[in-house]
Amino acid sequence: MITDFLLSRHEKKTLIVAALILAAAILVPLANLLTPVGSILHVPDHLVPLMGKYLCYALLALALDLVWGYCGILSLGHGAFFALGGYAMGMYLMRQIGARGVYANPLLPDFMVFLNWKELPWYWTGFDQFWFAALMVLLVPGLLAFVFGWFAFRSRVTGVYLSIITQAMTYALLLAFFRNEMGFGGNNGLTDFKDILGANIQAPETRAALFASTALMLALALIFASAVVRSKYGKVLIGVRDAESRTRFLGYRVENMKLFIFTVSAMMAGIAGALYVPQVGIINPGEFAPANSIEVVIWTAVGGRGTLIGPIIGAILVNFGKSIFTAAFPEFWLFALGALFIATTLFLPKGIVGTVMQGAKNRAERQKAVAAEKGRAVSPAPATVGTPEPQAAE
């Protein structure tokens, strides 16, 4: 049933984008590892984790689009789920350091030794196992989203109010994770990672593998999201977005519909965070900053919310722009980002992909209308039907 669900009813453009991402998963590592430095095909070492980072952001934007673009829930706290997934992975990576830390303590990470802690807090147990950390990457953001959503959606908190409390949620986590006594490295977060699954995290091969895993995960997430939004459940979500009360009076439990997609989306964001941390080499409370979550909203809006490939393109484009811009004019990046958001809202309310799709649809409809007009005009003389004629000026 599951494979049947995943393999059916995809749009052609979704499959094309998924194939492109998979091609990148293979080609970028090959171009990095197998071509000589200086060749035009060579991808320099520093670009591999950078591109991997973009793909993590794309996965995060895709997760946000599921709730915002399809269900109308504007979450301004998705960065929190991303960061929690990142911390779960970071805890695993910390435990892999072992006795190679500055204080050479085989059990405790450096920051705990520094704080004079004698034993590992209970919630760090199990994180030396990759499978456990991977499970937590899904469960911790999922559980938070489930509990948060259970209360919010049952009390029918919607619109701006919901956005504000999601923002408050990520801000509260920011403050909590800044505290040293929380046991997550406080201000500095978790860093100085050495190994992942026994491989040196700095090695080009590991980085290439991380990039490939990220691309693979993004392609899978895209196919999964497409299966969800094109199912009847996905149609109900759009119904909730456009006419919530109608959905309710048709007998759907709107709160359950929202809760499911919110939880699934949070888990996707968690996976994105977990893939992000080994590639950038650090996770700190800054990832919980409300501004981060708002940036995700901007990527999604720029690319086109309510389309699945829009947020992927938006996240990659905006972050590529950010890399260029912050190198050239570091002080002006936030102004540029703000201007971009205003321009998108004013001139491209459907985002890049949404606008292109609308254009294609309009053209098709115009052609259909022209054909219908012609059909009517020539119907008394059916012999001419079907002969192509130059289109009349409109």
Add this chain to the structure above:
Amino acid sequence: MDAKITNSILYLDNVSVSFDGFRALNALSFVVEPGELRAIIGPNGAGKTTMMDIITGKTRPDQGEVYFDGAVDLTRKDEAEIAQLGIGRKFQKPTVFESHTVWDNLELALNRKRGVFSTLFYRLTAEDKARIEEILATVRLTARKDDYAANLSHGQKQWLEIGMLLAQEPKLLLVDEPVAGMTDAETSETALLLKDIAKTRSVVVVEHDMGFIRDLGVKVTCLAEGSVLAEGSIDFVSNDPKVIENYLGR
């Protein structure tokens, strides 16, 4: 239980509700029998829409009893439960899913399992397909089944919404101003459609259009200030001096 309750499809007794001190419903009581088509008229603010809100679980009454199908206490249930019990509601302003096609609108309305996982793995069966096609024919939208609901005319949206209610297979249909904004031809066709629907289920219609009510030719309840002013045939009600004073005007 009271025989009056058990023999009714909808039973309201002494229902009152206030909003910020304003009494929207004031000891409202009336009964709809199974298979009945009932028209409700009344001036603005008479409590017609509030009454529908109470029946469909959107608003809780301050006091009074509301029973459905002879036994079910509606005051303890929420919108989704009440819809699943078999009460369909058409809003005053046509409310359809504009970014879905006509077909998808009906598919969503179809009376099937409505949980997250049953909708996630739902497959259109031949039976469901036939049912949707049948409804499309009834509401005369077959030719437009692949068009987005947003592109329908006002009258067609009203009809699509009625079609969605039919797909829900309700035992009781609440219809709020179905002919508002319709042409005369559409209005009389809607009257025929509603009469047809009422053959197999109970229907309550709220309407201002007296010509339309006359076309329906059914028992009429006139509400004013949150309670029943008069009840009976259209001629009886429209000759009632209280109705003339409160609603029809001299």
